[in-house]
Amino acid sequence: MPRVRREKIDAESQILHDVEQRKVAACAQQGFSHDLNVEGGKEVFLLSYVRPHRRVAKATLQTSCTSTIVGDKELGPGCCLVLVNQVLDGKAPLIRPLRDINTMDEALGHSIAWTRQQIQDDTTAAMVAPNQASPGQKG
Numbered sequence: 001m002p003r004v005r006r007e008k009i010d011a012e013s014q015i016l017h018d019v020e021q022r023k024v025a026a027c028a029q030q031g032f033s034h035d036l037n038v039e040g041g042k043e044v045f046l047l048s049y050v051r052p053h054r055r056v057a058k059a060t061l062q063t064s065c066t067s068t069i070v071g072d073k074e075l076g077p078g079c080c081l082v083l084v085n086q087v088l089d090g091k092a093p094l095i096r097p098l099r100d101i102n103t104m105d106e107a108l109g110h111s112i113a114w115t116r117q118q119i120q121d122d123t124t125a126a127m128v129a130p131n132q133a134s135p136g137q138k139g
Contacts, residue, residue: 043059044121056104070098071097095115
């Protein structure tokens, strides 16, 4: 009798393993494994989702795999998981509140979901905006 139970546990374990493998394969098929290799660990600015879009925090990209669970919900398409490292506007609301975390101040040190459209690469942050003259140029 214990042998039957062991086989059932093994079958359940195999099913769970297969489901996890399918999630990994799905992310790879959608090109997200490449994104993770390129973006994972990259420093970025988070922009507010209300106009005017301003920098509200500095963060580290963690993943863009749509099946990643953030606060009991899948990350979904067009979103990334980011770790908030520095807050620039503490009152800025989160795009997707997480448990009792609703503002950027509360999100400091936590991983949150943020839309890819509202993420600015740290390397482009140093560039001068087209409507601003750089030093030594006439505006």
